[in-house]
Amino acid sequence: MTNATLERPTKKRFAAPFGSRAAKAGDPFADAPAKGAAADGAVADGSVAAETVGGVAQAVSYAPRVQERAARRVEDGAQLAAPAGKAADAPAKMGVRGLNLYYKDFHALKNIDLEFPVNQVTALIGPSGCGKSTLLKSLNRMNDLVEGCRIEGEITLDGQDAYRSIDVNSLRRRVGMVFQQPNPFPMSVYDNVAFGPRTHGIKKRDQLDEIVEQSLRDAAIWDELKDRLKKNALGLSGGQQQRLCIARALAVRPEVLLMDESTSALDPISTAKIEELVGQLKQKYTVIMVTHNMLQALRVSDKTAFFLLGEMVEAGDTDDIFTNPHDSRTADYVAGRFG
Ligand SMILES: Nc1ncnc2c1ncn2[C@@H]1O[C@H](COP(=O)(O)OP(=O)(O)OP(=O)(O)O)[C@@H](O)[C@H]1O
């Protein structure tokens, strides 16, 4: 049964494309500094933030990482499409317009306008409880399962209304999700990956074999698991389980992959593998990831959107959000001054 309802907004709003990175109007922090003057030097001119490594807080500079990113893009040839080392703006794969979400009386998302460019990675950042998971779950209608959840506004996939024009099962096939904790089913590695395709009616063994192999390859875990396909997935390490869950999500050939803190329960090596994987996945998929790890957002994402108390404060090129944010709240957050 569907509990969430989607109502049209009373007033049509325009989506804020990533190109126009203005801080939102009506903002209680109306005197936020202008671009370039957002932070008190820390972020604007090269940024330091505290990263905890082995329990020890260390000062981390964003500037060299931004330069590394630009260099990587030049190597990848992306500079042809994007001057000044910036990722080119791609068309929106998904879009959110005038989105308001309520859990009963609680207003969890407030007037969100955002676009997710195709074949790019968008990071959603912000302190605990600001609505990141709620937004992610709205994108594939997981909130339908939450009693008392009410949604106003519009969410689109390839320009089509995700709540009114696309069947919910079709939407969830096209928009897959990987969660914080790896959650393999208590069955074999093979059956985990074949689960979705079987549900969608694929029964032929050779076809399933091909999908399982391709999905495990796409999730960068085929070599580790090809001789263990019949073994129970619960016997894998946490990092392997998470990549298996990514393979399971990829097996139904989604177009968008939602990742909710998908590396936060993993060790640094498994995390690095998944970050590298995300960099490859964006060639085929549009990725939207929630992360509390600022350096991960910087390493992996093309675009970043910063949320606070249910509002989207600012969104734009990841480099800009980290080194030259418009809004002082963004500057404070990425510099580790709160959150
Ligand atoms: N099912 C629910 N019923 C009622 N309130 C909810 C529900 N799910 C989330 N909330 C509330 O909505 C707000 C946003 O929650 P959400 O889980 O989206 O935050 P988040 O940004 O993902 O936080 P975190 O970083 O801790 O995961 C919080 O105040 C939370 O308590």
Ligand SMILES: [Mg+2]
């Ligand atoms: Mg969350």
